Amino acid sequence: MKKILCIVLSIALIASCSCFALAAHEWTDECLTECNGECGQSPLIIVPGIMQSQVYVQDEEGHDLLTSDGFPIVEGMDMAFMFDTIALENEFKAAIGEILKDVAHHDRDALLDTVLGILDESFKSHYFNADGTRVNDVQVDEYWHSLAVCKETPEKSYNYAKGYSKDENGNVLPTTKYKTEYDFINRQVDISQFCEEYGYDHTYYYSYSSFGNILEAAKGLAEYIDMVKAQTGHEKVSIVFISLGGTIGNAFLADYCDPDEIDRIVFAAAAIDGSYLLSDLMAGKSTLKDNEVLYNDLIPNLVSLAADEYMSLAYLGNTLARSIPSELFNEFLDEALTRAVNEVLGKLLRNCQSMWALVPSSEYPALSEAYISDSAHAELKAMTDRYYNIQKNAGKKMKELSDNGMEIFVICGYNLELPALVEHYNVSADNIIQANSTSVGGTFANVGETLPEDYKPAIDKSYLSPDGIVDAGTCALPDTTFFVKNQSHLQLQSSVNDVIGLCCALITDKTITDAREHSGGYRQFNEYRNLSTVENLMKKVLTVGLDNVNDDVKTAFNDAVKLRESRVWSQDETKEVEEALYTAMYKAKMLSNDDSAPFFKYKVLPFIEKVLKFFSDLYEKIFGGNDFWIFPVNIL
Numbered sequence: 001m002k003k004i005l006c007i008v009l010s011i012a013l014i015a016s017c018s019c020f021a022l023a024a025h026e027w028t029d030e031c032l033t034e035c036n037g038e039c040g041q042s043p044l045i046i047v048p049g050i051m052q053s054q055v056y057v058q059d060e061e062g063h064d065l066l067t068s069d070g071f072p073i074v075e076g077m078d079m080a081f082m083f084d085t086i087a088l089e090n091e092f093k094a095a096i097g098e099i100l101k102d103v104a105h106h107d108r109d110a111l112l113d114t115v116l117g118i119l120d121e122s123f124k125s126h127y128f129n130a131d132g133t134r135v136n137d138v139q140v141d142e143y144w145h146s147l148a149v150c151k152e153t154p155e156k157s158y159n160y161a162k163g164y165s166k167d168e169n170g171n172v173l174p175t176t177k178y179k180t181e182y183d184f185i186n187r188q189v190d191i192s193q194f195c196e197e198y199g200y201d202h203t204y205y206y207s208y209s210s211f212g213n214i215l216e217a218a219k220g221l222a223e224y225i226d227m228v229k230a231q232t233g234h235e236k237v238s239i240v241f242i243s244l245g246g247t248i249g250n251a252f253l254a255d256y257c258d259p260d261e262i263d264r265i266v267f268a269a270a271a272i273d274g275s276y277l278l279s280d281l282m283a284g285k286s287t288l289k290d291n292e293v294l295y296n297d298l299i300p301n302l303v304s305l306a307a308d309e310y311m312s313l314a315y316l317g318n319t320l321a322r323s324i325p326s327e328l329f330n331e332f333l334d335e336a337l338t339r340a341v342n343e344v345l346g347k348l349l350r351n352c353q354s355m356w357a358l359v360p361s362s363e364y365p366a367l368s369e370a371y372i373s374d375s376a377h378a379e380l381k382a383m384t385d386r387y388y389n390i391q392k393n394a395g396k397k398m399k400e401l402s403d404n405g406m407e408i409f410v411i412c413g414y415n416l417e418l419p420a421l422v423e424h425y426n427v428s429a430d431n432i433i434q435a436n437s438t439s440v441g442g443t444f445a446n447v448g449e450t451l452p453e454d455y456k457p458a459i460d461k462s463y464l465s466p467d468g469i470v471d472a473g474t475c476a477l478p479d480t481t482f483f484v485k486n487q488s489h490l491q492l493q494s495s496v497n498d499v500i501g502l503c504c505a506l507i508t509d510k511t512i513t514d515a516r517e518h519s520g521g522y523r524q525f526n527e528y529r530n531l532s533t534v535e536n537l538m539k540k541v542l543t544v545g546l547d548n549v550n551d552d553v554k555t556a557f558n559d560a561v562k563l564r565e566s567r568v569w570s571q572d573e574t575k576e577v578e579e580a581l582y583t584a585m586y587k588a589k590m591l592s593n594d595d596s597a598p599f600f601k602y603k604v605l606p607f608i609e610k611v612l613k614f615f616s617d618l619y620e621k622i623f624g625g626n627d628f629w630i631f632p633v634n635i636l
Contacts, residue, residue: 025223027144029230033201037233042263043146043202044194044507045228047221049243049269051076052188053207054141054157057125065125065136071162071175073125075138075211081157083122091118108332112339119344128351130372132213132380140209143181144227148200150181157184189242190496194504204228210244214357214387218251225261236263238507243433243489246270247357247387253397254390259406266506268411268499269430269489272394273437274360276429280422282349282359283367284341288334293420295322296620301420305431305490308530312605315612322619337421351377356384360437361392395440395476402477409480409506409515411499412439413487413528415469417447428469432489435470439481443471462516465525472524479514486571487528497531497564521567529574534560537581540590553588556581575602 031037055075057065064072067084074081095114102111127135143150155178162175178184185205186192195203206224208217228237239262241249246267280286287293295318303314341349349355350371359367364384372381390397402408413430428435428444435444443458445451450468457464458473465472465483475481484499492499505520506512512520541549541557549557556577563577583598585591596605 025142025144025227027227027231029227031231031233032146032148033199033232035199035233037235039198039202041198041202041508042234042236042238043204043228043232044191044198045204045206045221045224045237045239046185046189046191047206047208047239047241047245047248048188048210049245050210051079052242053210054155054184055209055211056139056141056156058137058139060137062137062139064139069162071160072157074157075126075209082126088118088122091121108335112336115336116339116343119340123344123348127347130351130376130380131378132351132353132383138209140207141181141184142207143185143205144224145204146201146231147182147185147195147203147205150185150205151200153181155179155181155184188493190493190500191504193496193501194507198508202232208248211352211354213353213383214247215251215255215353215383217248218256221248221252222256229261236261238263238265240266240268240503240507241270242268242492244271244354244358246272246438247274247354247391250390250394250397251387253394253401257401259401259404262406264407264409264507266409266411266503267438267440268503269413269433269438269487269492270410271358271433271437272440273391274358274363275418275433275437276360276363276424276427277418277422277432278349278355278358279360279363279367280424281341281345282355282371283363284338285423286334286337286421287423287425288337288421289331292624293425295623296616297417297425298420300616301417301425305419305488312609312612315609315616318616319612319619322623346371351380353380353383353387356380357387357391360434361388364388364391398440399476402480407480407513408477409482410438410440410475410477411482411484411502412442413484413489413499414439414442414444415447415467415485416488430487430489435483439472439483440476441474442481442483443474445469467525470525479516481524482515482519482522483525484569485525485527491528491530494530494532495528497535498526498529498569523568526569527571529569529571531564531574534563534574534578534581537578537585538564540585541581544590549590550584550588552584553581553590556584 033039053076057073057075059065066072068086071081073084095118098114099111102108102114125136129135141156145153155176157176158174158179160174160176161172163172164175165173167173176184178187182200189205191203204224206221208220210217225237229235239249247270249265249267249270250272287298299317299321300311300314303310303317356364356368356372368381368384368388371377372384398408412435414428414435416429416431418425418427418429418431418434424434426447428447430438436442443451445468451464451471455471457471459478460473463471463473463478465485467485469485470483472478472481472483482502487495487499495501502522505522509520512518512522515522515524538557538560541553546554546557559577560581563574579598579602582591582601586595586598595601
């Protein structure tokens, strides 16, 4: 439930943004690498995405704003630290009497007034003014040094404690596990594979106020590159732009990129042309009045964003939802979302430049005219107009640079829905950004569909995916764009052996020149696989030692090693290898008593999920978008 709540909050809070004035940074221009720039491997700069930088909200005097229990309000790290959760809990407790009275009197407006008042109090430290400036200033943890230095530098948040746990002497332990700056960075983007092979002193993390002024962040990146070159002795750098970092990549390529300074660039799940998730939220375009979505798709969709293992409960939730009359269910939810956007989230979504950078170029003219065309928003609109002109020409700029010899690669997840709360939810996406954006112009069938039988490929059939869903030929860079079916944006951090590994390979392996013929063994159209359970099982085997396990475990372990090293990915194969290793270890009594029997875990639970899904689908065919009350109402 906590994961689901975080997903919903992150959708609502996707605009917890921060603008900052570019300041002069102090950094050493002394070369700090042993290779002195002669090793042949350019240093790597990671430009991360949303919520992957530590941004401390501050008061007028420059002091961190603290919660009731003395922890700073941090835009980054974890959703739980963005609010004064204790104060929020107390607010709800104080208002419970009023809420119950409003419910008893069926006073919807009064109920929403109370709830939105509490939300407003929670969000207000993150608000923006109409001109795009923040109500409160922020301080960003920036790393004007390599990850080698980050490994030796304490992480600021570790100095605070909330008292979640204590040591053996009763002393309060820090809530966060980030003892050093590197600990935090590695949790956001695990690039240890690159660090171990090419050096922590060759790896950098461009931290920025990630929900702020994209144009200023791009300008800052240009200075950051000068610093990396000086400290490593290299004449060129490689850059990986991830998620929201892709918007910075757009502005950087348009205004600051010097091709002579760039080795390779990778855009991974990058918001090149924004996200319908953001534009639909900003416009208040929801599906909450669509009963077909409400009773059939909404709950499974949101649960799948949080954790696939709870899908059985999701389909059961569909059945339970139909017991609530639709006029009580969807109308209230729709009104609540509309008022939340207009009265609370609008102060974030509609007043922050980086949120406008996440609006797709096709949606920007109408939305900007509707919400920021007045005189109060003139300064903000000047910035958003400037970025819009960059964004709509991003694909053309990439092609121009590529044609002139710059090596640019793109990685795109597809075939998943956006959150079903928004109108465009069924376009092919990675759960957060539509695939047409992350692929820089690819053509995709909607989720659950294929391209029409009479579809004519833009180039030829070799650019069509084997599943008939994608035409890579319409991409800005059709030959250097990789696709990963069912890759969720929310699983990028855990895809160390897949997407993150591919990023590292593209940066380091110069034999990989395209996604088609010289791809290093990676397929242009691959498939997401969840290796987390396999990885955890392998660690347990290694802890015991391969020499101390039986032949069945050893065989299953070796199959898992081959799976992990394979560059052709399959989720079905992954589940087979996982089940074999789990079963062998269970029989060898290498698992804990809390672990389920293999038959129950891999046979019974999937069967239960299929049964509950069957009934959910059956109700959809019988009732469509109606609740269960349609029968007694018709009878009466």
